[in-house]
Amino acid sequence: MTSERHKVVIVGCGFAGLFAARALKRAPVEVVVIDKTNHHLFQPLLYQVATGVLSEGDIAPPIRDVLRHQSNVSVMLGEVVDVEAANRVLTVDTLGHATRVSYDSLIVATGASSSYFGHDEYARHAPGMKTIDDALELRGRIFGALEIAELAPDAIAREPWLTFAIVGAGPTGVELAGQIAELCRRALSSNFRHFDPKSARVILLDGVDHVLGPFPERLRRHAQRDLERLGVEVRLSTQVVGVDDEGLDIKSADGATGRIAARTKIWAAGVQASPLGRLLAERAGATVDRAGRVEVQPDCSLPGHPEVFVVGDLMALNGLGGVAEVAMQSGHHAARTITRRLRGREAKPFRYLDLGTMATIARFRAVVSVGRLRFTGFLAWVMWLFVHVAFMTGFKNRVAAVANWAVAFLGRGRRQRTITKQQALARTTAPAPQIVNTNGSPAVAQATASQR
Numbered sequence: 497m498t499s500e501r502h503k504v505v506i507v508g509c510g511f512a513g514l515f516a517a518r519a520l521k522r523a524p525v526e527v528v529v530i531d532k533t534n535h536h537l538f539q540p541l542l543y544q545v546a547t548g549v550l551s552e553g554d555i556a557p558p559i560r561d562v563l564r565h566q567s568n569v570s571v572m573l574g575e576v577v578d579v580e581a582a583n584r585v586l587t588v589d590t591l592g593h594a595t596r597v598s599y600d601s602l603i604v605a606t607g608a609s610s611s612y613f614g615h616d617e618y619a620r621h622a623p624g625m626k627t628i629d630d631a632l633e634l635r636g637r638i639f640g641a642l643e644i645a646e647l648a649p650d651a652i653a654r655e656p657w658l659t660f661a662i663v664g665a666g667p668t669g670v671e672l673a674g675q676i677a678e679l680c681r682r683a684l685s686s687n688f689r690h691f692d693p694k695s696a697r698v699i700l701l702d703g704v705d706h707v708l709g710p711f712p713e714r715l716r717r718h719a720q721r722d723l724e725r726l727g728v729e730v731r732l733s734t735q736v737v738g739v740d741d742e743g744l745d746i747k748s749a750d751g752a753t754g755r756i757a758a759r760t761k762i763w764a765a766g767v768q769a770s771p772l773g774r775l776l777a778e779r780a781g782a783t784v785d786r787a788g789r790v791e792v793q794p795d796c797s798l799p800g801h802p803e804v805f806v807v808g809d810l811m812a813l814n815g816l817g818g819v820a821e822v823a824m825q826s827g828h829h830a831a832r833t834i835t836r837r838l839r840g841r842e843a844k845p846f847r848y849l850d851l852g853t854m855a856t857i858a859r860f861r862a863v864v865s866v867g868r869l870r871f872t873g874f875l876a877w878v879m880w881l882f883v884h885v886a887f888m889t890g891f892k893n894r895v896a897a898v899a900n901w902a903v904a905f906l907g908r909g910r911r912q913r914t915i916t917k918q919q920a921l922a923r924t925t926a927p928a929p930q931i932v933n934t935n936g937s938p939a940v941a942q943a944t945a946s947q948r
């Protein structure tokens with residue numbers, strides 16, 4: 497790589513950033529990919545890491561390895577903490593070391609994180625599902641709760657540990673609820689001596705009156721029926737108005753209030769754009785929408801800064817949703833626009849090709865919507881499987897995932913159940929152990945009740 501080449505810096509190597517980098521493979525440019533993690537994450541399968549189906553390595557290959565054959569790309573681990581749009585320079589923090597990186601063109605693809613709708617204090621008790629850290633923490637909490645249930649002295653002490661509450665009935669919430677239900681009803685038989693995992697309650701809550709918001713009505717109803725058949729309690733038109741260590745406060749549409757005692761709470765209710773979007777908008781004189789997404793021109797560039805592109809979940813354009821296809825196509829478009837301009841050609845507006853939506857509910861059950869076509873059940877699940885294998889990054893990851901799926905879906909196993917105390921208690925500090933009795937009887941539930 498020579499320094500005279502046009503330098504494209506891509507911030508974020510999720511779907512949008514990776515597709516942008518790949519689209520520049522044959523372009524006469526030098527590419528620098530910066531990400532605050534060392535891996536490219538396949539977010540749609542995070543819930544399977546949390547529920548012991550897949551390992552984190554299956555869905556998060558190292559970025560360096562993914563891009564190793566693309567000689568015009570170099571990879572940098574670091575979080576972009578500042579942007580000087582006027583000087584075309586970024587400040588990057590790599591494990592406490594600051595570096596300044598200049599660019600000729602910039603593609604910002606830093607995605608989104610969980611939104612607690614102004615109640616960030618809920619995060620401590622109800623992790624979201626956006627990163628490998630989140631998924632491993634949730635895995636620690638789910639399997640940790642089952643361990644504590646095994647030690648509980650009676651059914652009353654056990655119940656909150658065997659209650660799993662998921663807030664948000666969009667695709668992530670539905671997939672999580674289905675997987676936790678299947679884990680408890682199917683995969684864990686004969687694993688515990690003092691309770692039957694089938695007795696676990698899985699509760700899915702949402703403030704609106706349907707599951708799977710982005711899907712057509714018929715598929716929503718189908719998905720809800722499938723969940724209920726799996727034993728998931730679907731509570732719609734129910735708002736969560738409080739979250740603490742021991743459970744959730746809820747309010748239904750008729751104003752009635754209530755309480756759910758649940759030690760494991762998972763937040764799948766909302767997203768907000770990565771904070772870099774707001775910072776970039778301030779520095780470049782752009783605007784953000786209510787979710788903090790940066791409003792872009794039809795070609796995905798910033799007004800007044802044709803050299804800066806914002807793509808993927810961070811981009812606000814034509815009401816496009818935060819889905820993987822939008823990210824891939826917009827990343828690809830930004831890269832192609834840079835090469836078009838280098839060849840002296842005009843930029844074209846971004847046109848999104850909607851390839852449909854899908855969600856899986858449990859093994860052999862999914863819903864798929866493609867244009868006017870609707871699929872449910874086994875056929876939809878096979879389609880889901882095919883698409884996910886096709887879009888996973890790396891041959892080895894595909895093979896590993898298919899092997900793990902065979903174990904989990906054809907058999908009953910969940911091989912990826914390793915948990916660590918560090919992960920399970922990641923957001924909290926573990927209190928000093930409190931000895932309740934010394935006669936060896938399983939009476940530690942009250943002592944451990946304050947762990948989270």
Ligand SMILES: Cc1cc2nc3c(=O)[nH]c(=O)nc-3n(C[C@H](O)[C@H](O)[C@H](O)COP(=O)(O)OP(=O)(O)OC[C@H]3O[C@@H](n4cnc5c(N)ncnc54)[C@H](O)[C@@H]3O)c2cc1C
Nearest residue numbers: 508510511512532539540576606607808809818819820823
């Ligand atoms: C649990 C879950 C399930 C989903 N399921 C589906 C699904 O079934 N179908 C579907 O179409 N979509 C699904 N999505 C949405 C889809 O994953 C996103 O739309 C897509 O990942 C967005 O891609 P992106 O590249 O814009 O952002 P991301 O994939 O979020 O990537 C952003 C990258 O930027 C990096 N980054 C962030 N801030 C900085 C910074 N300051 N400096 C450097 N790097 C930074 C991050 O580490 C990350 O690698 C799901 C999302 C989640 C969370």
